[in-house]
Amino acid sequence: MMPADRVRILVADDHAMFRDGLKRLVESEDDMHVVGEAGDATEAVSLSRELKPDVLLLDLTMPNGGGLDALRAICSGPPMATRSIMLTGDNNHRCDTIAALQLGARGIVLKTSEAVMLFRSIRAVMHGEYWLWHQNVRDGVEAIRRVMATSDGTSKTDRYRLTARELEIVPHVAGGASNRDIAQLLSVREDTVKRHLSNIFDKLGVYSRLELALFAINHGLVEAPSSSTLSPHAGLD
16 A cells, blocks of 8 residues: 555656656655656646645657646646656756746656756655755745856856856966965865866866966856956966
8 A cells, every 4th residue: 555645647758668667766755656657748637636646747849749837737727736846958948947937837847867866856846945956946936046147047057067166266367366365265285276177177067267267257157357357377376
């Protein structure tokens, strides 16, 4: 007999292999259970109304209308307690993300995310919160504000794959600080700074400190300084 406190989940995606994998993944958690599967938007709406799941994992792009049309149809029908989490393989659909949140979606999860992020998103929305890519958000207004505050709907960490420490180093480099200066400011070894800087170069596709400074300014990683503060040094040192 199925425990009454397990989260009842409906999976809607047009790829059968992905649905099956997602079902197995979800049911590996003791507090979750998949009650149904849908292969397109029309079926997602029909099964949502029939099964009334706690959570609907809904692919943003599907045949017969897609995830947004499915959300519209669900919203236009009788009120349901189902919480919808949009699954997307692309983090550049800023307008679609905002539209989904406005239509009542409670979460946005990238298909490339680690499994733990999906589990956290489900538990977050079940506790009345919202989920945006990799973290919980207090409400829908805050979620939309965060999406609108970024150029493509992702944080700088996600967009450029920079770690928190690497993001901390970039402004110092753009400001003309040497590796020794940065090491002293961050209380780390100079060779540690050099290693981080090498990783930054690789991730951003730049080859010098000056190129990094210009990239950071042009892409909003730092505020534009006066031209005299840009370091002319070509290497990592």
